[in-house]
Amino acid sequence: MKTILPALTCLAIIAPNLLAADKPAKPNLVFILSDDHGLDGVGCYGSDRFQGRTPNMDALASSGIRFENAYCTPLCGPTRCLLNTGRYGFRTGGTNNQNAREPASKDEPSLARTLKQAGYATGMAGKWRQMGESPGEWGFEEFITDPTAAGWYWKSNYTKNGKLVETDKEVYCPDVNLEFARDFFRRHKDEPFYFYFPSHLVHGPILRTPATKPGTTGAEALYDDNIAYLDKQIGELVAELDKLGLREKTLVVFSADNGTARQSGTLGGRQINGQKSTMLEGGAHVPFIANWKGVTPAGKVLKDLVDFSDLFPTFAELAGAKMPAGVKFDGRSFVPQLRGEKGNPREWIFVQLGARWYARNAGWKLNQAGDLFDLSDAPFAEKLVAASGQSDTAKTARKQLQAVLDELNPAAGKNPVSQDPAAKKAKRKARRAANQ
Numbered sequence: 382m383k384t385i386l387p388a389l390t391c392l393a394i395i396a397p398n399l400l401a402a403d404k405p406a407k408p409n410l411v412f413i414l415s416d417d418h419g420l421d422g423v424g425c426y427g428s429d430r431f432q433g434r435t436p437n438m439d440a441l442a443s444s445g446i447r448f449e450n451a452y453c454t455p456l457c458g459p460t461r462c463l464l465n466t467g468r469y470g471f472r473t474g475g476t477n478n479q480n481a482r483e484p485a486s487k488d489e490p491s492l493a494r495t496l497k498q499a500g501y502a503t504g505m506a507g508k509w510r511q512m513g514e515s516p517g518e519w520g521f522e523e524f525i526t527d528p529t530a531a532g533w534y535w536k537s538n539y540t541k542n543g544k545l546v547e548t549d550k551e552v553y554c555p556d557v558n559l560e561f562a563r564d565f566f567r568r569h570k571d572e573p574f575y576f577y578f579p580s581h582l583v584h585g586p587i588l589r590t591p592a593t594k595p596g597t598t599g600a601e602a603l604y605d606d607n608i609a610y611l612d613k614q615i616g617e618l619v620a621e622l623d624k625l626g627l628r629e630k631t632l633v634v635f636s637a638d639n640g641t642a643r644q645s646g647t648l649g650g651r652q653i654n655g656q657k658s659t660m661l662e663g664g665a666h667v668p669f670i671a672n673w674k675g676v677t678p679a680g681k682v683l684k685d686l687v688d689f690s691d692l693f694p695t696f697a698e699l700a701g702a703k704m705p706a707g708v709k710f711d712g713r714s715f716v717p718q719l720r721g722e723k724g725n726p727r728e729w730i731f732v733q734l735g736a737r738w739y740a741r742n743a744g745w746k747l748n749q750a751g752d753l754f755d756l757s758d759a760p761f762a763e764k765l766v767a768a769s770g771q772s773d774t775a776k777t778a779r780k781q782l783q784a785v786l787d788e789l790n791p792a793a794g795k796n797p798v799s800q801d802p803a804a805k806k807a808k809r810k811a812r813r814a815a816n817q
Contacts, residue, residue: 407573408673409631410496410696413618414464414577415611416457416508416532416584417657418637420760421646422608423668429647431608437616438670441635445672446681446719452688452730452741453638455657455664457530458482458511459734460638460689461579465492465512465519467693467710470733471794475512477735478530480797482513486520490705492693493575494520499702502569505577506558508533508584517543521577525561527554532584553591555582559614563621570625573700578618582611585642632673632699632719634692640664651761660739660748662760665732671719678721685726686743691715729785736796740785745775747782749792 420426425439425447433439453460458481459470466489470476473484486494493503497520504523505516508530516524525541527533533554538547541561562578587603590610597603615635622628645653645663655661669687671677690712697704698714711731717724729742739748746754746763753775755764766775 406630407500407700408676409573409622409627410501410575410699411618411622411631411633412464412575412577412692412696413615413633413635414507414579415635415637416579416581417639417642418583418608418611418668419640419645419653419656419663420666420668421641421648421653422583422637425670426668427648429650430605434605434609435612437612437619438635438668441615441619441633441670441672442680444674444679445633445670445677446683448669448671448687449682449684450686450730450743451636451667451669452665452686452732453636453667454689454732455639455659455734457508457584457638461509461512463689464692466490467492467690467712468708469690469711469731469789469791469794471738471789471791471796472709472711474795474797476733476796478511481511483795484513486514486518490693490708490710491520492696493577495693495697495702495705496520496575496700497522499697499700500573501700501702502565502572502574503576504562504565504569504574505579506561506565507555507577507579508581509579515543523561523565525558532581532586532588534581534586534588555580555610555614556591559617562618566621566625566627570627575696575700579638580611580614582614583607628674629676632671632676634669634671636669636689637667640667648760653760654763658734660732660734660737661763662756664734666760673719677719681721683718684743685715685718685724686730686741687715687727688712688730688732691727695719729782731785731789731791733791738786738791740782740789742778742782745778745782747779747786749786753779753782 421428423438424432424435425442456478458478459475462473462475462481462484466473473489475481475484497503503521505521506525509516509526510530527539535551536554537551539554587607590606593606622631639657640663642657645656653663655663694712694714695716698716713727729740731740739746744756746756753766755766
């Protein structure tokens with residue numbers, strides 16, 4: 382005789398399973414950071430030189446979200462401090478390459494450590510300097526890196542989990558880093574993980590890659606090869622996630638640590654204004670692509686402002702991690718935007734390099750000297766607005782951005798002026814004027 386269960390009993394049995402299936406698992410988080418790589422180095426951003434030549438970066442954008450207004454800092458060191466702590470440089474002291482090693486893991490929050498405490502396996506492969514200490518002290522359980530802030534390519538040694546590894550012949554370190562990452566994915570495929578992949582590509586020296594044709598020596602051709610190899614490695618990382626069945630469980634974010642090292646290239650025939658180390662658009666305005674298969678809307682172009690302080694709260698929210706208490710963070714989570722929702726976009730971003738800084742909104746920029754710039758034609762032009770005869774719109778923008786800078790008060794933070802070349806020049810100029 383068959384037993385017929387009451388409907389409510391059946392629902393009681395089925396419901397927990399439905400709820401378990403509906404509850405999203407903690408996604409894996411993979412953050413790929415290229416080096417010295419501006420908007421002009423990615424085809425999908427309109428690069429004239431690399432149109433159609435960065436297929437893997439472009440594929441991430443076509444099946445995910447391409448952020449049009451993402452900002453880091455104009456140099457490697459302070460960008461790394463910003464993304465790993467979620468705090469602007471004047472709070473941590475990491476404002477320039479010369480002082481980016483000063484923030485200490487015992488004093489500052491750490492993105493990797495926060496995710497680790499939420500149950501994530503944490504790993505990294507690639508460039509760590511200019512940040513101080515070791516990746517392990519900042520919360521990475523497994524890491525492979527090297528002792529330099531410049532390009533680390535054809536070498537016979539590197540550091541793995543804090544120990545020197547010497548090889549009997551030169552190896553191409555970006556390939557060593559890639560294999561380390563793929564092995565990490567394989568070993569941790571059954572648990573949530575955070576992997577940080579800060580590539581040395583395309584930082585100088587620009588050398589041959591394993592795919593460079595024999596006899597290639599021209600600087601331009603080698604640079605093209607380096608961009609192509611970076612793109613190839615991004616494709617291989619994503620392919621490994623696919624192979625392991627992890628794409629639907631993994632958010633992949635790709636960005637760069639600052640703009641192009643030499644003169645920036647062109648987008649649609651127009652020259653980007655500024656490059657690495659400048660406080661112009663080309664210094665800190667970088668590519669930023671987010672891809673989470675089945676979650677991020679395919680082919681979406683998002684104009685929301687984001688800066689690198691936003692990575693910490695975004696990743697923490699996705700991981701269900703608790704933000705460290707008693708700490709002033711500067712970022713805002715963009716998790717809703719990743720899901721195709723409007724979210725709560727920020728109204729401004731802040732960029733600092735040494736004793737120079739600016740706050741920027743959708744159309745205007747105000748710097749530490751009180752100079753207001755019209756950005757209606759950015760990233761190609763930034764028009765200085767004369768103090769006299771300003772429009773009502775310009776006056777409103779100045780007032781709003783000045784309020785931002787007043788609240789942040791970066792001048793009262795940890796700003797070693799002595800280490801900023803522009804600040805030292807201004808100081809000498811002021812001293813000469815005072816002595817005349």
